[in-house]
Amino acid sequence: MVGHIPFGWLPMDPAAASAATGNLPAPFSAAAANGHVYYYLDPALYASAVPLARQPAVPTAAEVARRRQEEEDAGIHLVHLLVTCAGAIQAGDYSAADDNLTQARSFLAAITSSTGIGRVAKHFVDALAQRLVPAHPQAAPPPATPAELHIHFYDAGPYLKFAYSTANQAILDSFEGCDRVHVVDLALMQGLQWPALIHALSQRHGGPPYLRITGIGGAGDEIGEVGVRLEQFARSLDVPFTFREVRVDQLDGLRHWMLGVVPGEALAFNSVLQLHRLLVDPDVDPAVPAPIDTLLHLVTSLQPMVFTVVEQEADHNRPALVERFTNALFHYSAMFDSMVAASHRTGGGSTTSALAEACLRAEILDVVCGEGSARAERHEPVGRWRERLARAGLAQLPFGADEVRRATAQLIRATLFSATGYGVLECAGSLALAWHDRPLYAATAWRATGGDERDKGRRRNSRNGSGESNGRGNRATA
Template structure:
């Protein structure tokens, strides 16, 4: 299946041996994060997994927990003392300043994990004065957004309430559209999933696609174009789109219907203003006898799109789909606060690195993605705070859960790999992206040595029974 966007074929196809390490330290935030995290974790005294304080007086400071500060942080503080009125040292090289900020951020995370909110608040004030979302370096920008999220976490802990964060879906979806244009990750998710659906549903005359979080439906015009030109003729396509705003769902349905009509394809859109896990039973999805069922789920941390995972799994089992296409972020949301902090800092610093290699610091699209997509995800992972604070039951890894629930993995084909390789050539920084085909048929896209998104396809072993029992 060919991507609908015009591709630049001038670059070499992506392959692992073409990846080169840049010497520009400004593009190595993720390496600094890995170094600082490793150094500080090694300095931590032995304690339990959640770093629960074992001190009788309950007044242990972060400095006592961490021991001596790193030489880089000491140098930064000395330079700051020599420059009254300036918290950010000017006499320390930029890469050392970045490591100093990351060190302080890690100390703050440890303080939060120990419920030492006063110490955390002091460090967050310092971070807010030294790091800006508009900073020239990726390090400064990612620290600024993490500090904002951790400030919200501290406030939530102080008042003892973790209120749901309001979602401006129009703004988030608009930013996600920009994200689709400036980064290959969204296109990777769309086109690899489309290819899996196309192959699983070939020669079927009626196709029903259930999109668990359809947003603006950016994925589907490319699939429609291929379906409309099939040698065996275009199938009848029914699409069920789930979301939290009926207004936006109807607008998405209108756009997709118009596109399908221009292609001469029979199409019907069904809007469901609910989270998938909140759907009472499969009958609410309008499944019809004779439909070949495909379910698509692009996971993200912008908001909870599906509700409790166990309910989502129960419905998937009840649907018995011909194919489930799943694209997961390679970041765990479970575990302690410090677990999530370390995992998310490494993950999102890599994301900021990849954007910084492609877009200038003052680029409006880059800032919009960082502010409305990446920052929002960081905030949801750290401030809202995962299963222990939200009460939701979330799986750590959906692929293992699907396998354990009877679903059978369908390997991503060579055509899907070719699609991803072509997509990467749209971006000047393509040599930094890493495409890996897993042993079990997964396909992962990352930046340098960090996997960020993994696509997989699954089928229900009883998918053929659906046609026998679905209502007309």
């Protein structure tokens, strides 16, 4: 019946129904079909007989404030329990650590997991659980390949964009006036840094130089495929280009002959988030050169015009678990807060956010659970890197006010993160990407000590066409 709502009740004889409930209400009607009787209820009667579903009450300002205060209190207790748990593990009191972890989980349940401490604390709870029980399920493999995680982390915020654009600018400045240039990338990954550099070189007054890129990676990296894509991109912009592929298990395994350095070319080394992986505990056998010292010796021996370095601005290389745990908790809280803001600003997809978060989660697990040679994420502040690189025979090329303005403009224009808490800071010649004035990543540029005269000579040799050549290179220098 049009305008009525059928109910699939079992048929009941109207007389029996009347005897049981009184007279059949007028708004009900009955129809017979195929020997079955169906009853219909007028919508108006149904609407008046059934109360409206109760709508959730809109919380008052006082209730919102109360809930926020409760979450803040729970967050304070949670942080205390997490640090106490780390201290108990460091002291070898695993029973107390387990009790602390159980309490931490109960406080975590009372905190909204989408923002603030709740979002990052889950990963630290899992890390402590894995530290207590190494076979804990949290040790499951990552949800994607390293290449996929890298791309999603690039898309999730300004972190790698800042690193790449700042390093590229230092390389461009150092290559000014050179017709043959060579970049050695210590971690090629997906090559996301280099299209912007190639494009900038294609716009150079007087024509682009002959560009060589040596991409370094591990056994499972798609170095060759990335090289093909870069070569196609360079060809589309008429930039003379060649690519060299180098595979090593660890960067201290690099040797001079692997890089194919040509005398007279302008050379740059580039390291984005790689050097900290070469650090070791201070009690390692001093007779064996540390991996970082081996690599820096190679770099300085090749006398590059510039060595660009970007690292996490954090202090996670302390031998004591409690100290590095506390430092990591505050660093990654800022990282997660900034990532949430970036996602809201750009409308980033849930997949991108989840996989970018997986990158940070892997770092957290390594910082908390790794000891000795098993720990790779040994982040150190820029001041310590400055001392180490200076000891190796490198002199800093300071960034100035112009670079700060340029980096800030690029940050706003390219990533739309203005007025959201991000900023660029300058400190002692380094640039840092900051979240509410807390540095997250720091960029520095270096060259071999006493490199001024050598650089002038290289510019002269480059303009005169010294070194290895091919058809495209000759065309670029003509």
